[in-house]
Amino acid sequence: MTSSVTYWVVIPAAGIGSRMRADRPKQYLPLGDRALIEHTLDCFLDRPGLKGLVVCLSAVDRWWDDLACASDTRIQHVVGGRDRADSVLAGLLALLQQGADREDWVLVHDAARPNLSATDLHNLLNTLADDPVGGLLAVPVRDTLKCAGPDGRVASTPDRSLFWQAYTPQMFRLGALHDALFRALAAGVSITDEASAMEHAGQAPRLVEGRSDNIKVTRPEDLEWLARLRG
């Protein structure tokens, strides 16, 4: 399984993981015998086409330097920002300032998603290699959805066939994503993923169906489930 596409990877890892209620940021919690973020980085480090990785860290991060991968020359780190979008923007800007081409592909992938499969990465790269916009891994919603009213009761049940859950990696051209994200944040738009910045710029990212076990570790039960899944 090979792909001729070359790409940069930006890993937002500057969060505090407040919903995990743990003693450290969730990206540094153990999964098996290594930190969660090390599993995430492994999803890219030995794959063909990688130009380099940028990890976006908190200004007060005190765990990164203790990881073996911190000395990997393919990985650089930058200081992230207040929100995830700010951290991603810092990573994109670092690549541009180092001379990366605006037309290079960049994949943005949450540090909190350590279970990305090689097949999903391959499918994303190959599906979008010639796409005029880019896109994202996503999973069609399988449960019935409810819109909640202010009273905490069901207000409506939307047609779930129209809904997908956005995952990562999300894959766009470096210059276009930087500009779209910069402009959206400057306009005060709430941006929770890269695709929404591109949408704000008038683009329609492509949905690439992926595995639902490429989960984002957000709450304690997510890590418990992953630990059982991976043995």
Ligand SMILES: Nc1ccn([C@@H]2O[C@H](COP(=O)(O)OP(=O)(O)OP(=O)(O)O)[C@@H](O)[C@H]2O)c(=O)n1
């Ligand atoms: N200012 C921030 C906030 C989040 N992230 C990263 O974005 C990813 C997805 O964000 P989320 O799951 O919300 O992580 P946290 O913000 O750490 O979690 P919480 O909202 O529970 O605090 C994570 O890898 C997180 O480290 C980041 O780089 N910079």
Ligand SMILES: C[C@](O)(CO)[C@H](O)COP(=O)(O)O
């Ligand atoms: C980018 C993302 O993982 C796509 O689902 C999600 O938007 C991140 O949200 P978070 O609240 O920053 O975890």
